[in-house]
Amino acid sequence: MTHMRRARGRAAVLSMLAIALLLAGCTANGDAARSPATASAAGTDLNGTVTVFAAASLTDTFTQIADAFEAEHPGVTVALSFGGSSDLATQIVEGAPADVFASANEAQMEVVTDAELAGAPVTFATNVLTVAVPADNPALVTSFADLGNVAVTTVVCAPQVPCGAATRKLENDLGVDIPAVSEENNVTDVLGKVRSGQADAGVVYVTDIARAGGDLAAVPIVGADAAINACPIAPLTDAHNPTAATAFVSYVTGTKGQAVLADAGFGTP
Amino acid sequence: MRGRTSGYVPTWLPPIAVVGALLVLMPLIAMATRVDWANVGSLVTSPSAVAALALSLRTSVAATALCVLLGVPMAVVLARVEFPLKALARTLVLVPLVLPPVVGGLALLYAFGRRGLLGGTLNLLGLDIAFSTTAVVLAQTFVALPFMVLTLESALRAQGSTYEAVASTLGARRGYTFRHVTLPLMWPALVAGTVLCFARALGEFGATITFAGSLEGVTRTVPLEIYLQREVDPDAAVALSLLLIVVALVIVGFAYRHPGSRRVK
Amino acid sequence: MRLQASVTLEERGLDAAVSVKSGRTLALLGPNGSGKSSLLGAIAGVLRPDSGRTTLGDEELFDVSPGNSHWPRPDERLVGLLGQEPMLFPHLSALDNVAFPARARGVSRTEARREALEWLAAVDAESVAQSRPGALSGGQAQRVAIARALAAQPELLLLDEPLAALDVDAAVKIRAVLADVLRDRTAIFATHDVVDASMLADDIAVMHDGRIVESGPTRDVLTRPQHPFTARMAGRGLIRGVRTDAGLELPDGAVVRGMLADDAAVGTDALLTARPAAVELLSRHAGAPGGDSNTITAPVTNVETHAEVLRVWAGGLIADIDLDAARDTALARGDLVTLRVDPVGATIYSNAMSPTSD
Numbered sequence: 001m002t003h004m005r006r007a008r009g010r011a012a013v014l015s016m017l018a019i020a021l022l023l024a025g026c027t028a029n030g031d032a033a034r035s036p037a038t039a040s041a042a043g044t045d046l047n048g049t050v051t052v053f054a055a056a057s058l059t060d061t062f063t064q065i066a067d068a069f070e071a072e073h074p075g076v077t078v079a080l081s082f083g084g085s086s087d088l089a090t091q092i093v094e095g096a097p098a099d100v101f102a103s104a105n106e107a108q109m110e111v112v113t114d115a116e117l118a119g120a121p122v123t124f125a126t127n128v129l130t131v132a133v134p135a136d137n138p139a140l141v142t143s144f145a146d147l148g149n150v151a152v153t154t155v156v157c158a159p160q161v162p163c164g165a166a167t168r169k170l171e172n173d174l175g176v177d178i179p180a181v182s183e184e185n186n187v188t189d190v191l192g193k194v195r196s197g198q199a200d201a202g203v204v205y206v207t208d209i210a211r212a213g214g215d216l217a218a219v220p221i222v223g224a225d226a227a228i229n230a231c232p233i234a235p236l237t238d239a240h241n242p243t244a245a246t247a248f249v250s251y252v253t254g255t256k257g258q259a260v261l262a263d264a265g266f267g268t269p
Numbered sequence: 270m271r272g273r274t275s276g277y278v279p280t281w282l283p284p285i286a287v288v289g290a291l292l293v294l295m296p297l298i299a300m301a302t303r304v305d306w307a308n309v310g311s312l313v314t315s316p317s318a319v320a321a322l323a324l325s326l327r328t329s330v331a332a333t334a335l336c337v338l339l340g341v342p343m344a345v346v347l348a349r350v351e352f353p354l355k356a357l358a359r360t361l362v363l364v365p366l367v368l369p370p371v372v373g374g375l376a377l378l379y380a381f382g383r384r385g386l387l388g389g390t391l392n393l394l395g396l397d398i399a400f401s402t403t404a405v406v407l408a409q410t411f412v413a414l415p416f417m418v419l420t421l422e423s424a425l426r427a428q429g430s431t432y433e434a435v436a437s438t439l440g441a442r443r444g445y446t447f448r449h450v451t452l453p454l455m456w457p458a459l460v461a462g463t464v465l466c467f468a469r470a471l472g473e474f475g476a477t478i479t480f481a482g483s484l485e486g487v488t489r490t491v492p493l494e495i496y497l498q499r500e501v502d503p504d505a506a507v508a509l510s511l512l513l514i515v516v517a518l519v520i521v522g523f524a525y526r527h528p529g530s531r532r533v534k
Numbered sequence: 535m536r537l538q539a540s541v542t543l544e545e546r547g548l549d550a551a552v553s554v555k556s557g558r559t560l561a562l563l564g565p566n567g568s569g570k571s572s573l574l575g576a577i578a579g580v581l582r583p584d585s586g587r588t589t590l591g592d593e594e595l596f597d598v599s600p601g602n603s604h605w606p607r608p609d610e611r612l613v614g615l616l617g618q619e620p621m622l623f624p625h626l627s628a629l630d631n632v633a634f635p636a637r638a639r640g641v642s643r644t645e646a647r648r649e650a651l652e653w654l655a656a657v658d659a660e661s662v663a664q665s666r667p668g669a670l671s672g673g674q675a676q677r678v679a680i681a682r683a684l685a686a687q688p689e690l691l692l693l694d695e696p697l698a699a700l701d702v703d704a705a706v707k708i709r710a711v712l713a714d715v716l717r718d719r720t721a722i723f724a725t726h727d728v729v730d731a732s733m734l735a736d737d738i739a740v741m742h743d744g745r746i747v748e749s750g751p752t753r754d755v756l757t758r759p760q761h762p763f764t765a766r767m768a769g770r771g772l773i774r775g776v777r778t779d780a781g782l783e784l785p786d787g788a789v790v791r792g793m794l795a796d797d798a799a800v801g802t803d804a805l806l807t808a809r810p811a812a813v814e815l816l817s818r819h820a821g822a823p824g825g826d827s828n829t830i831t832a833p834v835t836n837v838e839t840h841a842e843v844l845r846v847w848a849g850g851l852i853a854d855i856d857l858d859a860a861r862d863t864a865l866a867r868g869d870l871v872t873l874r875v876d877p878v879g880a881t882i883y884s885n886a887m888s889p890t891s892d
Contacts, residue, residue, distance in 0.1 A: 086500050153399065155482065160501040181400035182482025183489075185497055189478060192375075197384035198399050198482075431621060434580045437608035438615040439686045441638035446609075449634070453625040 047075030050244035051097060053088040054080060055104035055231070057127075057187065060211055061264045062102065062252075068260070069251050076244050084186055085162070092117055092236065099245040102233040102252070105162035109232040121232035124253050126267035127205040128228055129166055131219040132194050132212075139200035144170070144221040147178045147201055155190050155199040158183035163190075166227040167203045173226040178203075191216065205229065207265040230269065297514065304511055305504040312508035320486045321494035322512070328402060328490060329470040332409035336466040339410075340417030341459070345451070347418065348425035359422075366415045373412055374479025381407060382480075404481035405488050409470035416465040424458030425451075464520050471516065535591030535689055535720055541576040543583045547744035548572045552722070554690075554737070556591075559716045561735030561752065562724040563767055569744035570724035574692045577722070578615040579608035590690055590720075609638075614688030618695040620679035622667035628678045629654065629663040635686035653681035657711050673704030680708075680715060691721040697730055709733060728768055732756055740764045748887070758795065758883050759807060762850070770807045771851035773830075774885060777804040782882050784830065791828050792880030803885040812879020813853040815846055816872045831872045837865055848873060 054062045059082050066078035081088070081098070085108035092098055093115045101118060103109040104127075112118045133141050139152045147154045156178060157164030164183060171178055181199065184190045190202040195215045209218045233252055235245035251257050258268055305312070312318065346352075347359055365373055379385050383392070383399050391398065398404045432454060436446040452459075474492035481488040483497065491513055499506040540551035548569040554560040562570045575581030577588055577595065582605060588595040595611050597604040608615075622631045630637075632650035637643065654660045659677040662670055670678065676696060683691060696712065697705045712734055716723070725731050731738055732752055739749035740763065747761040759765040765772035773790070775782040777798050781791035782805075792806050816829065832849025839845070844860035846853050848871050855863070865871070 090499075090503075155400075158483065158497050158500075160497050180484070182484050183497075184483055185478070185493075185500065189483075192479065193482060196375075196378050196382055198378060198382045432623060434608065435615075435617075435621045436623075436634070436638070438578050438580065438613065439635040439638065439682065440609050440612075441634070442609050443607070445638045449637070450623060454623075456625075 045075055046073045046244045046247055048241045048244060049077045049079050050099045050239075050241050050248050051079045051081065052100040052102065052248060053092060053096070053098040054082055054100075054102040055085045055088070056082045057104050057205065057208060057211070058082070058102055058231075061260050061266070064260050065252060065257050068256060069248060072251075073244075073247070076247075078248065086111075097238075097240060098236055099239040099241050100233065100235055100248055102231065104229070104231055106230055106232055107162055109234065112236070113234070117238060118234040118236050121234035122249065122253055123230040123269040124233045124257070125231040125261045126228050126269055127207055127231065127265075128221075128224040128267065129163070129170060129203055130206045130209060130221055130224065132191060132202045132204045132209055132216050133200065133219055134194060134197050135215050135217050137217060137219075138197070141201045141219050143219065144174060144223075145176050147203070148176045150179050153198075153200040154178050154180050155182045155184060155193045155202040156180045157187065157190060157203070158185060161185055162229060163187050163203075163205065166229055169227040170203075170221065170224065174221075174223055210265040228267070231266075300507060300510060300514075303503075303507050305508065308504065309508045309511065312502075312505045313512045315505070317485055317489075317494060317498075318491075318505070318509055318512075321489055321491045321509070324402070324405070324486060324488075325471055325490040325492075328405045328409055329467055331406045332413055332470040333463055333467040335406065335410045336414050336417040336470075337459070337463060340414055340421060340462065340466070343414075343418045344421030344425060345447075348422045349430060362418050363415050365412050366419075370412055370473065370475025371479050374408060374476035374481075377404075377408055377411055377476060377480040400482045400484065400488060402481075402487055405477050405490060408476040408480045409473045412473050412476050413466040413469040416469055417462040420462035420465060421455060421458050424455050428454055464523065468517055468520055471513065471520075537577075537588070537590050537690055537720060537722070539573070539577050539586070539588035539595075541573055541583045541586035541588070543569075543572055543576065543581070543586075545584075546572045548576075548583070549744055550741065550746050552739050552746060552749070554720055554722060556720055557718045558736040559719065559721045559723055559734060560749075561731035561738045562722055562741055563726070563728065563731045563738050563764075564724075564741030565726050565767075568741045570741055571694050572744075573741075574615060574694050574722060574724055577690070578613045578692055579606065579611050580615070612687075612689040613692060614683040614686050614690070615692045615694065616679055616683045616696050618698045620667070620672075620675035622670075622675055622678055622682070624667050626667075627663065628659070628665050628667065628670065628674075631667065631678055632681045632685050634682060650681070650685060653685045654678070656684065657681045657715070671704070672700050673708055676700060676704070676708050677711060680711060684715065689720065691716075691719055693721060693723045695724055695726070697725070697727070728756065740767060757807070758805070758881060760805065760885065760887050765807060769852070770809055771813060771847075771853075772805060772807050773850035774803065774805055777802050777882070777884070781877075782806045788830055790830060790875050790880070791877040792875065792882045793878065795881045795883040798884035804882055805885050806875075806880055806882045808851060808875055808880040810843075810845065810852045810854040812876040813851050814874045814876070815853040815855050816874050827874060828877055829872050829874045831870060834865055834867050834869045834871055837867065846871070851875065 052062065052066065062080060066080055070076060070078055085103045085105055088101065089103070089108040089111040092101055092112050101109065101112055109121050113121065131141060131144060131147065141147065141152060146152055156167045159165055159168045182193065187204045187208045190204050191208060191212050193199040194202040195212065206218065209216055233249055235242065235249050239245040262268060343362060347355070380387055381391065381398060382388050398407065432450050433446050436450045441449070472492060474496065477488065477490060478493055483489045483493045491509060495506045495509045498509060536556050537554040542549045546569055550569060550573055552560060552562065562573065564570050572581055576583040576586060579596070583598060585599050587597040587599065594604060595613065596606060622628070623634065626634065629647055629650050632653050633646035636646035636649050651660060651663060654663055657677040657680050659674060659681060662674050662678065667675060697708055700708060709730065716734055723734055735752050737750065738752050738755040739746045740755065740761065742763045747763050748755060755764060756768045759768055759770060759772055762772055773782070773784065775784045777800050778789055779800055781789050783789050790806055798804055830849050830851065834846055834848045836847040837844060840854065843854035843856055846855065846865060851873050853873050
């Protein structure tokens with residue numbers, strides 16, 4: 001009887017243990033992939049891994065910059081994580097192990113600085129709005145004012161998100177009232193609607209069109225400078241690899257980083 | 270009351286069940302800790318929240334009705350009619366289950382969008398569903414339908430067609446048998462399927478945002494409103510999520526109130 | 535209305551033809567798996583055969599043959615099918631189950647229920663009218679199922695082992711109900727039980743491996759079996775030989791006497807049947823058969839316990855010995871035994887299946 005009881009108890013414990021091991025295994029793997037070899041930070045050259053959280057709109061430019069940075073510092077690996085700025089900000093506030101945060105707007109950087117998780121951010125790029133239309137421009141949009149026409153199916157960002165706030169500001173400044181059929185959460189969704197022809201036009205950033213490739217055309221907005229968007233970057237106070245973090249931020253704001261960003265259509269601060 | 274059936278459950282099993290339960294419960298509990306209880310009332314009654322909730326209920330009811338209307342015949346055909354490539358048909362029907370909803374939204378766009386396969390046809394018929402509430406219902410139906418088909422079909426197959434055969438030998442025509450034997454016998458599964466569809470439609474996000482867009486009162490359902498609110502006011506997002514969870518719990522509770530109603534031998 | 539049915543279904547090894555005279559009940563007697571259900575299923579329309587044709591009176595129920603397919607749905611035939619399980623619709627009360635056929639015909643609910651109550655009364659089950667099927671005992675449920683089958687007013691009623699799932703008490707009662715129901719009704723009653731067949735059927739068709747091995751009036755088939763399989767189902771010994779003046783001459787020259795049931799000519803093929811009660815196992819060490827003792831000597835072919843006796847097969851005959859005696863003798867297959875046949879309990883009749891008999 002006791003023997004049986006013990007056997008059963010053991011089975012229960014074993015099953016718990018198995019699950020614990022499974023879970024531990026998951027985290028262990030995750031750590032191995034992310035955790036930098038902090039031990040040998042001595043010496044002048046950098047090493048280890050630097051984890052960079054960057055806005056999705058920076059995917060192409062930051063991949064290029066990271067490659068160049070790694071080439072200059074062979075000891076360093078740059079781990080890039082792209083996402084919506086607000087997603088990334090939430091993750092950082094909830095304790096995600098990042099070394100650098102590059103936001104597509106100041107509002108989300110503020111979320112992180114307000115939580116005292118980042119030092120002084122630096123603006124590394126600016127961006128202005130433009131009108132995106134399908135390559136064949138079916139609604140024959142030629143100006144921002146055309147978007148005030150109900151016959152033009154226009155998609156914008158919701159005023160709650162930065163690109164939408166900027167669009168709203170332009171509407172006010174330029175005296176255009178856009179009867180948008182949809183207020184999207186981000187530029188990607190706006191572009192998706194335009195590219196598929198579902199919408200006749202969308203308001204996005206200049207760099208987004210450059211990124212999106214051939215199916216789209218841009219109709220420049222005269223007076224777009226009224227709503228310039230600034231992209232800030234900052235090393236994080238809880239960085240595992242602070243030296244590499246600072247070095248990466250300097251690289252982005254330096255000549256080489258700025259050249260890559262300018263090529264992609266970003267304005268210089 | 271000593272457990273009458275627990276004697277047949279291996280001892281290693283309940284601990285795993287507990288782990289599973291924790292996996293589900295912990296995030297819910299964690300969310301409850303983040304709720305700004307003092308302001309929940311005003312957060313979920315803001316004009317945008319009310320608009321989203323009204324839209325969600327309207328579209329989910331419509332989508333669920335479509336699921337019943339289309340899902341019952343699909344399940345009956347899959348369970349009872351032999352036809353070539355049936356296994357393939359069954360697999361295809363279930364595709365929306367595995368398809369990431371965003372991809373589902375893209376697929377809907379390619380089919381029913383202005384430049385989609387059927388877009389021209391729909392245009393000729395004077396139907397422009399782009400950025401309309403109809404598009405939301407379509408997206409919700411697309412993702413919810415497999416739940417109905419799956420639930421009903423497995424119930425029908427488990428049931429077998431003996432009762433229908435008996436009805437037939439008693440002189441009942443096929444239509445009468447369907448209405449008075451098949452439907453009543455699959456009633457519990459139909460209720461379960463309906464609830465699943467409604468819940469899935471209510472929670473639908475990816476396909477809607479990709480296919481229908483997001484505009485208050487027209488296409489911005491509660492999940493889309495939550496996603497947007499999260500950008501500016503996480504408290505409002507959490508409060509709305511809480512509301513969605515409460516609605517889900519009420520529905521699930523309703524569905525499983527009579528688990529013993531399947532008295533079919 | 536007379537039923538004539540022939541059905542082949544290769545997948546189940548079925549190749550059988552039966553006919554039932556108007557107003558009579560045919561027992562389809564055979565062990566489980568002999569093809570009875572498949573034959574009934576084809577006639578009812580729930581199982582499509584490879585080929586076959588069935589007529590009920592002047593009407594063709596179905597005709598499936600190469601190049602011809604007349605296969606109406608079950609609801610287009612006037613054939614009722616009652617199975618081993620009652621299969622009452624679980625979502626309807628007993629009364630509404632019985633009212634179902636009338637409702638399906640378009641009769642109003644009130645009228646259908648009134649009729650249903652009459653059918654329930656006919657099977658003595660009005661008391662359970664309001665019960666749900668789940669609350670009924672096996673016997674009650676089968677009564678309701680019978681009432682429901684009758685309520686469809688079939689011109690032909692098929693019963694597939696309707697007593698097999700019932701306990702002994704219930705089976706006795708339902709058998710009485712069926713005896714009443716089947717009177718003057720054209721019906722086929724599939725059963726593996728010779729008692730059911732003898733009590734309920736006017737005629738018997740014996741089914742073996744998908745084929746009808748013999749058929750005829752119940753009494754004839756059961757008391758004068760032609761086929762060894764029928765004899766086995768009926769629990770009788772059967773030996774074949776040649777008719778002599780005195781009885782039956784076996785191939786080894788021995789002659790067994792018995793009651794001469796017909797005036798078959800001497801020298802023709804004939805059969806002798808005897809119940810176990812008319813056969814006595816003399817001894818396992820018997821000598822040569824004596825002329826007057828009416829014995830045969832043969833090796834044991836099978837030994838089985840059967841109720842309270844040990845049943846021994848030898849030379850086609852069956853003898854029962856009580857278990858006490860059996861303990862001492864320890865019989866086994868192949869042991870040579872001598873059996874004495876009581877001439878009064880044995881019947882000799884012509885072998886209708888023999889090519890020389892007609």
